[in-house]
Amino acid sequence: MIRIDSVTKRYPDGTVAVDRLSLEVPDRAITVLVGPSGCGKTTTLRMINRMVEPTEGGILLDGTDIRQQPVNTLRRSMGYVIQNAGLFQHRTILDNIATVPRLLGTPKKQARARAAELMERVGLDAALARRYPYQLSGGQQQRVGVARALAADPPVLLMDEPFSAVDPVVRKGLQDELLRIQDELGKTIVFVTHDIDEAIKLGTMVAVLRTGGRLAQFAPPAELLSAPADAFVEDFLGADRGIRRLSFFPSAELELETEPIVAADADAETIAARSAAPYLLVTDADGRPLGWSEPDRLTAGAVDTGQLLDHGRPFVPGTDSLRTALDGAVLSPTGRAVAVDGEGRAVGVVSQQVIGDAIRAAHSRAAGAADAAGAADAEAVR
Numbered sequence: 402m403i404r405i406d407s408v409t410k411r412y413p414d415g416t417v418a419v420d421r422l423s424l425e426v427p428d429r430a431i432t433v434l435v436g437p438s439g440c441g442k443t444t445t446l447r448m449i450n451r452m453v454e455p456t457e458g459g460i461l462l463d464g465t466d467i468r469q470q471p472v473n474t475l476r477r478s479m480g481y482v483i484q485n486a487g488l489f490q491h492r493t494i495l496d497n498i499a500t501v502p503r504l505l506g507t508p509k510k511q512a513r514a515r516a517a518e519l520m521e522r523v524g525l526d527a528a529l530a531r532r533y534p535y536q537l538s539g540g541q542q543q544r545v546g547v548a549r550a551l552a553a554d555p556p557v558l559l560m561d562e563p564f565s566a567v568d569p570v571v572r573k574g575l576q577d578e579l580l581r582i583q584d585e586l587g588k589t590i591v592f593v594t595h596d597i598d599e600a601i602k603l604g605t606m607v608a609v610l611r612t613g614g615r616l617a618q619f620a621p622p623a624e625l626l627s628a629p630a631d632a633f634v635e636d637f638l639g640a641d642r643g644i645r646r647l648s649f650f651p652s653a654e655l656e657l658e659t660e661p662i663v664a665a666d667a668d669a670e671t672i673a674a675r676s677a678a679p680y681l682l683v684t685d686a687d688g689r690p691l692g693w694s695e696p697d698r699l700t701a702g703a704v705d706t707g708q709l710l711d712h713g714r715p716f717v718p719g720t721d722s723l724r725t726a727l728d729g730a731v732l733s734p735t736g737r738a739v740a741v742d743g744e745g746r747a748v749g750v751v752s753q754q755v756i757g758d759a760i761r762a763a764h765s766r767a768a769g770a771a772d773a774a775g776a777a778d779a780e781a782v783r
């Protein structure tokens with residue numbers, strides 16, 4: 402664990418970049434530092450690998466002050482990724498990634514083999530190995546930056562706005578890739594961003610800093626969204642806080658209706674038996690949704706699929722959140738979302754109203770859990 406203990410950084414010109422900051426960065430998780438420009442995020446990150454020394458306070462790594470080991474040893478245990486990747490322009494991609502192992506004395510062949518393995522891990526085509534950085538897109542360069550930081554297999558990764566310079570689609574890909582890599586490798590990651598959505602998506606824990614380098618709130622993303630500590634955090638979280646919070650509620654407990662599902666070759670009797678529902682979801686021979694129809698518009702045995710209303714984007718209960726389910730229902734012309742299994746076969750339908758009930762239930766469960774946690778904390782203090 403990295404413990405930032407009441408750290409202050411005052412630059413020689415008197416600027417207080419970080420002011421009595423205390424944080425416990427958990428192992429094998431992503432901790433995000435987020436906040437407006439100039440709030441001290443980069444300064445904090447650089448104090449962790451001693452590129453900047455604190456004026457007051459200290460930083461402990463697994464209980465030991467980081468000043469007690471040689472700075473090179475410390476940095477070897479911490480990969481560092483920056484915006485625009487900071488690659489060596491005159492080295493090939495493979496040799497960029499192999500840099501740190503080579504510095505540590507790994508034979509060239511072995512270091513390159515490791516680099517090739519890392520290229521695959523970060524989703525880079527092996528064909529790019531012999532290219533130079535200028536021959537890669539911004540997104541590909543960022544992936545090289547991540548691979549290079551991982552090359553010596555450090556337990557800690559420090560990432561300073563690594564995905565800020567690429568467009569939103571590439572950025573989403575890089576974020577998904579980081580989450581996937583993190584699932585496999587379980588590094589202790591400290592990630593700096595000024596983008597609150599990125600913080601919420603990536604962070605196990607999120608530290609919101611305010612200008613002057615003071616901590617405004619340190620909490621898991623779901624808690625930030627449900628209980629911002631003050632008006633600054635609330636404002637920084639921005640609009641749609643309620644909707645975004647639904648991403649943290651699972652859809653698994655939604656009560657699905659199966660009655661309104663009919664196969665495209667259903668006979669008149671089957672259709673009649675289900676005609677109480679305002680809309681029926683028609684499925685193909687494998688049970689995959691084709692679209693919606695009012696019951697009296699269906700022709701037994703031979704549905705005209707061209708006449709069906711679009712079923713929209715289905716959700717997978719157990720995998721997707723209430724936000725995805727609600728989105729499906731809101732976008733559906735029938736106000737109903739379609740639930741499918743992992744193979745895309747329809748397993749039920751659910752109306753906006755039922756999703757609304759589930760949202761209220763989830764909110765009151767979350768509030769109950771927060772109250773219980775608060776009571777336990779109060780008990781612990783006594």
Ligand SMILES: Nc1ncnc2c1ncn2[C@@H]1O[C@H](COP(=O)(O)OP(=O)(O)OP(=O)(O)O)[C@@H](O)[C@H]1O
Pocket residue numbers: 412413414416417418436437438439440441442443444445595
């Ligand atoms: N070497 C320095 N000398 C003096 N002041 C500095 C120095 N480096 C940073 N600062 C100041 O310290 C404050 C915090 O800077 P820092 O770069 O840590 O913020 P940040 O939150 O990472 O900002 P951004 O999101 O814009 O990158 C700012 O006011 C900045 O101007």
